[in-house]
Amino acid sequence: xxxxxxxxxxxxxxxxxxxxxxDGAPVDSLLQSSLGRKLRDSYQEVVNEEVPEKFLALxxxxxxxxxxxxxxxx
Amino acid sequence: MSTPRAEFEKMLVATIPHLRAFARSFTNxxxxxxxxxxxxxxxxxxxxxxxxxxxxxxxxxxxxxxxAYFSQHRKLRREVDDPHDVHTNSLAVRPExxxxxxxxxxxxxxxxLPPDQREALLLVGAEGFSYEEAAEICGCAVGTIKSRVNxxxxxxxxxxxxxxxxxxxxxPLMTGGSKARGAS
Numbered sequence: 001x002x003x004x005x006x007x008x009x010x011x012x013x014x015x016x017x018x019x020x021x022x023d024g025a026p027v028d029s030l031l032q033s034s035l036g037r038k039l040r041d042s043y044q045e046v047v048n049e050e051v052p053e054k055f056l057a058l059x060x061x062x063x064x065x066x067x068x069x070x071x072x073x074x
Numbered sequence: 075m076s077t078p079r080a081e082f083e084k085m086l087v088a089t090i091p092h093l094r095a096f097a098r099s100f101t102n103x104x105x106x107x108x109x110x111x112x113x114x115x116x117x118x119x120x121x122x123x124x125x126x127x128x129x130x131x132x133x134x135x136x137x138x139x140x141x142a143y144f145s146q147h148r149k150l151r152r153e154v155d156d157p158h159d160v161h162t163n164s165l166a167v168r169p170e171x172x173x174x175x176x177x178x179x180x181x182x183x184x185x186x187l188p189p190d191q192r193e194a195l196l197l198v199g200a201e202g203f204s205y206e207e208a209a210e211i212c213g214c215a216v217g218t219i220k221s222r223v224n225x226x227x228x229x230x231x232x233x234x235x236x237x238x239x240x241x242x243x244x245x246p247l248m249t250g251g252s253k254a255r256g257a258s
């Protein structure tokens with residue numbers, strides 16, 4: 001008997017809500033869910049970057065400008 | 075009624091990381107992406123009163139960023155060929171990158187998608203917007219977003235499946251973005 005280890009596919013489960021081949025396509029939905037994870041990971045990596053100071057400085061500048069010109073001061 | 079200024083500012087600051095990520099999907103040049111975010115912040119600040127409280131603030135900002143990008147893009151295109159965009163479009167897929175770092179492969183594949191498909195996929199799949207919200211941001215029909223997302227997913231799974239298979243040496247490498255097509 002050949003005991004072949006399934007290449008990482010032990011207990012392949014199809015995540016709920018992933019569309020694709022109705023029954024016979026666990027590989028496809030596995031791919032789709034790994035795709036979704038990679039998509040979120042690669043995007044999240046940028047989201048998690050520290051926000052450079054210049055953005056907060058810009059907002060400060062905008063606030064000051066508004067106080068200087070916009071407000072009606074008696 | 076509009077959002078109190080302090081509240082508005084707080085929401086704006088909280089959204090900056092997302093704006094930067096979204097901007098990065100338009101241009102590969104980090105500095106240019108940040109310029110785009112800065113322009114977005116100024117525009118958002120100046121049109122603070124046009125934001126309707128209770129509606130999706132992030133979607134509102136994304137729309138501003140998107141409009142800023144496209145008006146800038148048109149201007150640049152009229153002047154000269156923009157080197158950054160050339161860079162974006164030909165986002166290099168070096169063969170030695172295949173099969174090494176998963177995310178690098180993935181990003182390369184993402185970079186090779188048509189821009190409208192990449193955008194729809196990021197909005198729905200990464201930012202978590204509903205199809206309806208994404209459609210509003212992109213100014214198109216919900217069905218259009220759905221089909222873009224589906225095409226993007228299909229394309230990515232094809233490309234990544236091939237890249238994955240090549241790890242085992244069973245499939246020839248696909249050259250990224252090749253326009254060469256067989257007769258069939």
